[in-house]
Amino acid sequence: MRLLLLALAVGLVAVAAGSQPPLQRRVVRDVLEYFHGRGSVLFLFKEHSLEGAVERVNPSGTFVQLRINLVQTNCRKRAQRTQNCKALENRRRPACLACYKFDNSDVPKVLDKYHNCGPSHHLAVKEIKQRDEAECRAVEEAGKSMDALYLPGMFAFSRAYQA
Template sequence: MRLPLALCLGLVALAAASQSPLQRRVVKEVLDYFHGRSNVHFLFKEQAVEGAVEREDPSGTFVQLRVNLVQTACTKRTTRRQNCKVLENRRKPTCLACYKFDSGDVPKVLDKYHNCGPSHHLAVKEIKHRDEAECQAVEEAGRAGDALYLPGMYAFSKGLPA
């Protein structure tokens, strides 16, 4: 029993090592988003990352990942998260995440989209089409001609005298 678990953890470590810094950041943000949901009571860990896409254009970097999660025996309020044992045959949700980062030295998120649910849920045709459209919109964020307005971007000028 310990050999398969050790092999699984070794594969997760290997996958994490091959991810870019932005991909690791997206995985962390997906886990934070997932644990922030009110219906999630247990701690989940990354089991695998599939279909990683990372594309750069003049407006920034687009990252798309499908993150497979696995439930642990710990509640999400647990302080010592390193020693949480993975529970077999429990919930194994999948999260699709699309992020667009700017080109700065410390990349800021321009736009993002998450969809987490049971893996069969994300395979439903209507949901898949919606996910594709949402991710396409995220990828377009920040491109020339797009009206991307963030709080505090408006500059007010004094009106000219009449």
Template sequence: MGRLLLALAVGLVAVAAASQPPLQRRVVREVLEYFHGRGNVLFLFREQSLEGVLERQDPSGTFIQLRVNLVQTNCRKRAQRTQNCKAVENRRRPACLACYKFDNSDVPKVLDKYHNCAPSHHLAVKEIKQRDEAECRAVEEAGKSTDALYLPGMFAFSRAYQA
């Protein structure tokens, strides 16, 4: 019975991932790469669920904020084959808050990003939550002020004068 439930849960995660918009899938992939890049992570983790997905468009690009709940697998991070990695019950279940700002190009480029991965109860601590909110606001503002920046005399210094 337990295996059936686990198989069903894995299937639901796969269906959920397939229904995510491309930029959200990209953020989840990048968060997993970031998380696995940390030196203290020895095992592979995979996405268990997404929470608080927020996607907003503005003239400067697309802002995405989401929380990825991860689950540890029985595969080592350096394993060659990762297809048969199974979730390990009662192990670490960290959460990652991710905020990304993409430009509006055909192949969106990351303008700015912020990650915070920790045990899920740490992300609820007031001071950490306030810092995360401030960092995400800064990421959302990326790309907005570059068009409006004009200082007197800039044009004169950007051109070569002809004698």
């Protein structure tokens, strides 16, 4: 019975991960990499839930904003094998806000990004929330000014002639 429940749980996680759009999965991977790169993080964390996913496509690119709730696992960050890491209840559950702007190419490149990770109550503080909103607006605007400056057929360089 226990094995059956474990198989069902693994299957649900795989289906949930597969149902996320590719850019959102890429943002989640990038945020986890960023979070684990911090020196104060000793254990591995994994995605617990995803809230407030926003994905907007416009001529200057695709804007993705996610709030990712993480959960601490029983594996050390430097562990060799990370497949069997179990989520620990009643441990740290940080939240990360991530705002990314991708270009419209076949293999989207990141034009701009912003991360903020901390305790889940940390992102609700008014001053931090206002700063996060301003940073995300700036990320969303990335690339728009380039569309206005360069029209098809224009040269992106100039040459100064010396007298």
